[in-house]
Amino acid sequence: MTSSVHSRTGAAPRALRCAALAGAALAAALVPLTAGAQDRPPRTRWETQARALLEELTEINTTHSVGDSHAAAEAMATRMREAGWPAEDVIVVKNADRKGNLIVRYRGRNRTRKPILLLSHLDVVEADPKDWTLPPFEFIERDGVFYGRGVADDKDEGAIHLTILLRMRAEGYVPDRDIIVALTADEEGGPANGVDFILRNRPELFANVEFGFNEGGGGRIEEGKKVSNDVQASEKKVANFTIEATNPGGHSSVPRPDNAIYQLSAALSRIGTYHFPVRLNEVTREYFRRQASLVGPETGAAMRRLVADERDSAAAAVIAKDPANNSRMRTTCVATMLTGGHAENALPQRATATVNCRILPDETTESVRDRLIAAVNDTGVKVTVKRGAADSPPSPLEASLLRMMEQTTQELWPGMPVVPTMSTGATDSRFLRNAGVPVYGISGLFYDNPNAHGMNEHVSAQAFYDGLEFMYRLVRKVTAGPGM
Numbered sequence: 123m124t125s126s127v128h129s130r131t132g133a134a135p136r137a138l139r140c141a142a143l144a145g146a147a148l149a150a151a152l153v154p155l156t157a158g159a160q161d162r163p164p165r166t167r168w169e170t171q172a173r174a175l176l177e178e179l180t181e182i183n184t185t186h187s188v189g190d191s192h193a194a195a196e197a198m199a200t201r202m203r204e205a206g207w208p209a210e211d212v213i214v215v216k217n218a219d220r221k222g223n224l225i226v227r228y229r230g231r232n233r234t235r236k237p238i239l240l241l242s243h244l245d246v247v248e249a250d251p252k253d254w255t256l257p258p259f260e261f262i263e264r265d266g267v268f269y270g271r272g273v274a275d276d277k278d279e280g281a282i283h284l285t286i287l288l289r290m291r292a293e294g295y296v297p298d299r300d301i302i303v304a305l306t307a308d309e310e311g312g313p314a315n316g317v318d319f320i321l322r323n324r325p326e327l328f329a330n331v332e333f334g335f336n337e338g339g340g341g342r343i344e345e346g347k348k349v350s351n352d353v354q355a356s357e358k359k360v361a362n363f364t365i366e367a368t369n370p371g372g373h374s375s376v377p378r379p380d381n382a383i384y385q386l387s388a389a390l391s392r393i394g395t396y397h398f399p400v401r402l403n404e405v406t407r408e409y410f411r412r413q414a415s416l417v418g419p420e421t422g423a424a425m426r427r428l429v430a431d432e433r434d435s436a437a438a439a440v441i442a443k444d445p446a447n448n449s450r451m452r453t454t455c456v457a458t459m460l461t462g463g464h465a466e467n468a469l470p471q472r473a474t475a476t477v478n479c480r481i482l483p484d485e486t487t488e489s490v491r492d493r494l495i496a497a498v499n500d501t502g503v504k505v506t507v508k509r510g511a512a513d514s515p516p517s518p519l520e521a522s523l524l525r526m527m528e529q530t531t532q533e534l535w536p537g538m539p540v541v542p543t544m545s546t547g548a549t550d551s552r553f554l555r556n557a558g559v560p561v562y563g564i565s566g567l568f569y570d571n572p573n574a575h576g577m578n579e580h581v582s583a584q585a586f587y588d589g590l591e592f593m594y595r596l597v598r599k600v601t602a603g604p605g606m
């Protein structure tokens with residue numbers, strides 16, 4: 123995931139792993155190693171296989187600055203060919219210098235059913251060894267925990283998806299539709315996004331995909347307990363606006379009543395106190411409905427009232443106390459950068475701020491700009507679009523698919539609810555959703571703050587092996603064919 127904000131501590135759903143969790147990440151970085159935990163060696167051939175792929179991927183640096191996702195794609199392609207995968211179904215797409223994507227197809231028996239896509243990304247966030255107490259590009263297992271850049275975001279899913287294909291083939295299982303596994307470049311904000319590139323330049327590789335599974339969801343742990351297996355079916359969109367005040371300026375020894383910095387400050391204060399209207403969609407309505415029984419009674423009651431009537435402003439005020447839930451109910455905008463003035467002894471001729479907005483899927487850049495202009499309420503302050511938001515419609519919560527996710531969850535963790543979520547940050551799912559392909563963030567990987575993007579990124583071996591089994595069973599269900 124590229125960037126996002128989330129306030130909840132002690133919880134680390136998959137939706138957060140790519141998010142820039144400044145506070146939580148820092149707290150977790152102070153206690154990176156799990157003391158006294160047990161080793162958890164692989165128990166099956168497929169656990170051994172998945173762990174080996176994760177180890178190899180982790181030890182190939184795939185950062186934007188010096189890394190090479192093309193080398194990582196080639197390495198995994200080699201593993202698949204060595205395992206006997208037909209060469210024509212193992213494709214590496216190089217989309218820039220040191221940027222590559224692997225697309226592996228497992229051919230199904232039924233040509234009339236549309237393929238499904240298992241998506242993950244090869245690139246990782248920068249990791250300066252000086253900032254880590256463990257070497258970031260060495261795969262280390264200690265006390266039942268895997269450490270290394272990318273073990274939780276998102277090389278674990280790449281290793282799991284490839285292992286699922288290898289296992290199915292070795293078992294003689296032939297799906298009733300094609301399964302496409304894609305490990306792609308530059309999800310983390312680099313300039314050569316692989317999903318975007320494939321959709322534009324190699325659309326045949328993703329042709330007719332009915333739906334995909336990606337990062338963005340996953341198991342949620344709160345206060346050390348597993349509370350839900352989340353399926354991310356929607357994301358907010360990102361747009362940046364420039365807020366600008368200009369002034370003739372002059373000598374600072376003779377101040378004027380009008381001043382670009384003061385004018386901008388006042389405009390930003392008004393944006394800061396402005397609340398966008400509450401709007402729920404299919405995914406967030408279902409999220410609040412199911413979340414209501416997982417939180418305290420006051421918040422739970424407020425969630426039920428809001429689902430019944432989204433104009434209930436008293437209910438919204440209770441829910442908005444949690445900034446993450448606030449961001450799920452409405453578009454949010456916040457000032458993130460500021461410049462102004464040109465000399466210490468001159469009246470400022472220009473003052474500029476960047477306002478970063480996280481827009482609900484069914485609102486537009488233009489409608490948000492209109493609301494910002496109204497909030498600023500000063501025709502002398504210009505509000506312009508710096509970068510508009512691409513469309514990313516929610517993926518429909520199709521009943522039979524949701525049921526398969528729930529059944530698989532019950533098999534592994536009896537009684538565990540499945541909760542649909544909307545991420546406040548963005549993943550590569552947005553490109554596919556924009557192209558009309560539904561994508562669901564689901565992994566069955568339960569994290570207790572993996573510190574993704576931070577130091578000593580980690581995932582417990584047990585969580586990794588459970589995620590492997592969960593996804594294997596889920597993919598079997600969605601490829602079993604009608605009546606099975």
Ligand SMILES: [Zn+2]
Pocket residue numbers: 123139140243275276309337
């Ligand atoms: Zn990610």
